[in-house]
Amino acid sequence: MRKKDISYAGVMARRSKILKSSLGIDYGVYESGSIAFDYGALMAFGGYGFDDIRGIQKAVSAGNTPLIELRNITRLLRQLSPPGKGARVLLKDEACNPSGSSKERRAAITCHHAKRAGYKGVVAAAGNSYGMAVAAQAARQGLRCVVVQECYDSRMRCQPEAVEAARKCEALGAEVLQLSVGPEMFYVFLSILEETGFMNASLYSPFGVLGVETLGYEIARETNEKYGRNPDAVICAHAGGGNVTGTARGLIRAGAGSASVIAASVDLRGLDLTSDESYNLKSFTTGHTGSGMPFAADPDRSDTRRSAARPLRYMDRYVLVSQGEVFYATEVLVALEGLERGPAGNTGLAAAFSLAREMGQDEILVVQGTEYAGAGRHSQAQLSFARENGIVIKFGDPGKNIPGKNIIIPDTPERISAVEQDMGTLRKSLITNKTKGYPRDSITAGDIAFLAEETKTDEGFVEAVLNCG
């Protein structure tokens, strides 16, 4: 037998084959032959109905987390708001999931499917909260697990958050494969998938996204039960897009599709995350613009041919907050509500400090998640690591922050300002990305309708972009 070529070029050449056998999805059957594909049919892969998803999660203790009214923070924000303004702020305490984040919901479905499809294990290319959730659910559901994590730079520096994730994954029985900085992590991931024959625990598979629908659904149901109305806005931390997509789909499923879906990312613009020197100069390992921006404008850049996470289909607004603002919100959550949660999960909360003040007092703003706090996953650990690495930490105007150079903790809570991103620009980028290589006259009416759905716009918008592009 000829030995398999396991070199970089050899493995990358088998990329499509490896991805197909490690997920079992033939994306070809959903393709139209041009730009459009059948997203609804993809989401139905595996035949999981919503009640099945809820049942699977219930059996492994994922979800059903408390929805907490942040009464003191609401009161604080009302004092800083114009008369009549200052929405009631609720927080879905996802840290209460077994592995400490909403990723548990996604990992629960992914691991369930892996078992059902006969895989012996799962591989996650995620050395953060998702890696931990996959490790936890693999342990619970009797699967082997490998977590691949990009972490060390050439000086052997590693984010405290990433060290803790590796520790926890290993404690949960997973094999942890740590890599130095570089996008070739994907090659190592493919190699492991091929060598083990395990399932790709992708965040972009239908299972990875269906798992979050229960979160949006619970938010809508609980808000209705307690306050007799749907939430007016829900803030979702945004990176790869699954969180926004799943939550919004769950809200729609529960009849709360009128809620404004607001995505929030930590602003790390200008920091090159493929650079050995800058990689560890950030204080947030996920939920930042490094993935939030590119995945919004092109969801199919992931480890699946057609991502199930398609955030622009559901997003009404996209806002950015600075690292210092998230650390500030994390401290205020402890000081005023007695909830110590990890800064990694508080991006949405920081945005709420600004967004609640634009909304009426009779309105409800839900922050869609938290993550656990602990060694490494704490403002103190992250900020002292940043300071050791030459980042200047000071009080002042967070609007003046420069990622990789400084972290500015707001000197007053009024300074927190979620910076609105232009949705039109993002939508245009998606349309441009998706139509690249297609001459104008080859784009069908079906493609145009698809692109309108992809961008939550209409055919007129898509045509205007195509005609001026």
Added chain:
Amino acid sequence: MVKKGAWVTIENVVLLASERGENLPADTRRTDLKKWVRGTLARRAQIGGPAIIVTPSGRKESGVLVEVNPSFAVGYGTYVPELRKAADQAREFMRGQLVENSDGSDDL
């Protein structure tokens, strides 16, 4: 000499600097892409010498033995005074106004 069956970390080079892609930033391209894996030693080995391990997923990996009984140095870092200042400011701002009734019947 480290005994067979010990829990260890091995290191190996996935790609030499010269094998890395040209589209990477210059600083990354100057470094080797390295990998660290933990598992049990399949046969005895020396620190700094070649080693084979069996990983928790049942795979075999070879590399250079770098650590025995590896631990994770993770904690709460050194004290960051700015954080206390932010928390104290929030408490001060709300002094006397914190919601005290626990039955949920507040005036919000």
